[in-house]
Amino acid sequence: MTARDTVLVALFAALTAALGLLPPIPVPLVPVPVTAQTLGVMLAGCLIGPRRAGLAMLLLLMLIAVGLPLLSGGRGGLAVFVGPSAGYLAGWAVGAFVIGLVVARFNSTSVSLFIANCVGGIAVVYVFGIPVMAAVLDLPLLTAALGSAAFLPGDLIKAGLAAAIAVAVRRAYPMAGQ
Amino acid sequence: MIVGLYVPGDTALHKLSAAVKLMAMFGVGAVLVLVDTVVPLAILVIGIGFIFTVVAGLGRNRLWAATRPLLIWLAIIAITQVWVADKEAAFEVILRLIALVWTAALVTYTTRLTDMSDVIARLCGTLRPLGVSPDRVAFLVALTIRLIPAVFDTVREVRDAQRSRGLERAYLAAFVPVLTRVLRQADVLSEALIARGFDRWDTQ
Numbered sequence A: 001m002t003a004r005d006t007v008l009v010a011l012f013a014a015l016t017a018a019l020g021l022l023p024p025i026p027v028p029l030v031p032v033p034v035t036a037q038t039l040g041v042m043l044a045g046c047l048i049g050p051r052r053a054g055l056a057m058l059l060l061l062m063l064i065a066v067g068l069p070l071l072s073g074g075r076g077g078l079a080v081f082v083g084p085s086a087g088y089l090a091g092w093a094v095g096a097f098v099i100g101l102v103v104a105r106f107n108s109t110s111v112s113l114f115i116a117n118c119v120g121g122i123a124v125v126y127v128f129g130i131p132v133m134a135a136v137l138d139l140p141l142l143t144a145a146l147g148s149a150a151f152l153p154g155d156l157i158k159a160g161l162a163a164a165i166a167v168a169v170r171r172a173y174p175m176a177g178q
Numbered sequence B: 001m002i003v004g005l006y007v008p009g010d011t012a013l014h015k016l017s018a019a020v021k022l023m024a025m026f027g028v029g030a031v032l033v034l035v036d037t038v039v040p041l042a043i044l045v046i047g048i049g050f051i052f053t054v055v056a057g058l059g060r061n062r063l064w065a066a067t068r069p070l071l072i073w074l075a076i077i078a079i080t081q082v083w084v085a086d087k088e089a090a091f092e093v094i095l096r097l098i099a100l101v102w103t104a105a106l107v108t109y110t111t112r113l114t115d116m117s118d119v120i121a122r123l124c125g126t127l128r129p130l131g132v133s134p135d136r137v138a139f140l141v142a143l144t145i146r147l148i149p150a151v152f153d154t155v156r157e158v159r160d161a162q163r164s165r166g167l168e169r170a171y172l173a174a175f176v177p178v179l180t181r182v183l184r185q186a187d188v189l190s191e192a193l194i195a196r197g198f199d200r201w202d203t204q
Helices: A003-020 A039-045 A050-065 A086-107 A110-137 A139-170 B020-034 B038-055 B059-084 B087-110 B113-124 B135-162 B171-193 B198-203
Strands: none
Touching: A003 A039, A003 A050, A003 B135, A003 B171, A039 A050, A039 A086, A039 A110, A039 A139, A039 B171, A050 A086, A050 B113, A086 A110, A086 B087, A086 B135, A110 A139, A110 B059, A110 B087, A139 B171, B020 B038, B020 B087, B020 B113, B038 B059, B038 B087, B059 B087, B135 B171
């Protein structure tokens, strides 16, 4: 890990934490408030490559676990890791890594970045999140999946947003991602 | 300034070592999985609530703060109740969840950030064969905590610049300049680290 890797990992962990401190935005027709935090997961995956993005999310989770209130709504501490949404948090690290992998494989047009965000930032995160939620709440898997569908519109908006932002950033700052 | 969730205090729980508290938390978790009747679970919840509010002296407000994020989940359990129709099982899930979350919150509230980080550092030490360096992890933690307010400063500068040009409501327009600035800062920062011999960590 070079000095630059170290800085980028810390920076995207900090950026995702900072996004969590923004107030949640209520979106019309979406039943749950949309928080900006998963935007950080997607931006990391789109901009700094799989390894660094995954490590940045792991670092953020570690900071949350030791007792910093860095999750949206000022949540943090060990409690969030024993609650129903623990799987989603674990999914962030893997999801950011997967986005990075997909982005590295294809050219970075906004469409391919959007697909990468949907695969890593939504599908992978849900694959980790839904079974854990079903287990903790003792719900059938299908019910848990249907419950998570409430977050889908917001997540799709964020996937598109993150793709558009990442394309513009890559254009403005071509060093990004190397 | 980022402030941790630790609540200063002088109780027996505050004095207990972080590792012991973490082990106890896992112990409580194991017990909770094994207990599957409502009454003992309810007694456990009351007991943990008593330790939380009285023994650790954290008060009812913090107990409520620890419970509040669960309300949406409790609502989901209540709603699915309509077609699951096993009230006893639903109560068990709710009680188990509350007990576990209170226990975890209790550990976080009574353990200093530095003590918790020490445990993490020790865990990272055991991962050394996999190429994890505890020093580097410690450095990453310190750097991240320092960078969070720096990111906010950048956001404020960009927003101020945009506002002066009449872009008060363009919340999304801020993202791209903030990210490019932040990436440029990363270059400056990594050059500063290299100038101080930081990159030699690679060869160790």
